[in-house]
Amino acid sequence: MKFCSDCGSLLKFATPVGDDRGRFLCPACGSIHYQNPRMVAGCIPEFEGRILLCRRAIDPCYGKWTLPAGYLENGETVSACAERETREETGARVADLAPYRLFNICHINQIYFMFRGRVMDVGEGPGKESLEVMLCTEAEIPWDQIAFRVITETLQTYLRDRRAGSFPFSIGDIGPGIRQEDLRKR
């Protein structure tokens, strides 16, 4: 962020009067440009004891497996976002969405909100965002090929809760850490 989106002037970074942290300020028109985390909503699509995963056709993590999830749009509810992303990335239609996990991913300013959802219709396969989809049992989950740690942790909690027979809503944190693929490069 370098220029004012309201008037086009060069911004400065300083703490506004009465605030407690630095913001991008416009010396010309006085606008303050706040920057806030973005929400990602997604889903664990369940079908007769199996989970619907999709294989990413886009970067980052091209070719890796993931749960459908994506950025919440203006004017959209979190559950509508999870349903839309599931449809776009897997082709499937889900219903009965139940809030399941929130993850703080502070180092990239993202909040993930994951639902569980019942697959009503597997559809005609994924759109352009996925290479393929797979309905998999617990034993078939490709743990070493999962795209993001937030997805690995969602799946792990889900399988543990399923064995326990209840799915309480809970919050987790994903730190910067070391990614699996960075480890493999060593």
Added chain:
Amino acid sequence: MKFCSDCGSLLKFATPVGDDRGRFLCPACGSIHYQNPRMVAGCIPEFEGRILLCRRAIDPCYGKWTLPAGYLENGETVSACAERETREETGARVADLAPYRLFNICHINQIYFMFRGRVMDVGEGPGKESLEVMLCTEAEIPWDQIAFRVITETLQTYLRDRRAGSFPFSIGDIGPGIRQEDLRKR
């Protein structure tokens, strides 16, 4: 949004290739400026069966009563935000935050995330954002002086759940609707 925050050029509004909705695009540098909902995190501060409310010293709704809540900052977890806002707006320190309600407020592109929290220390009163604070019983809640519908609904659900003896996490929607104060003006 009128100018590119990366290069200062005049933006256009159009659907990017491969996208399904309009975005602010920069014809000069190619940047796409996505706009997404912002998260607000807040708290129901509980103290020996009473709830800590604060009276707003800032617009909108100056002079009305509310629960402490505010915008999630970059690099902050949702519970840290709720604790910070509670401290800033009531002076109180809360602990044992339990996720309680999410509200979609689509017409203003906000997602509210409300916790329940145990007041550890009432502190030395509110900072500059509140005129006063009040620890109130159910009977003392000033229902006709609550600042926002999302707060009224949070309090109503909370009191109902307290009578039932459990506080399940749930999601609600706040539509544009008619505000109490608009009704009073008629």
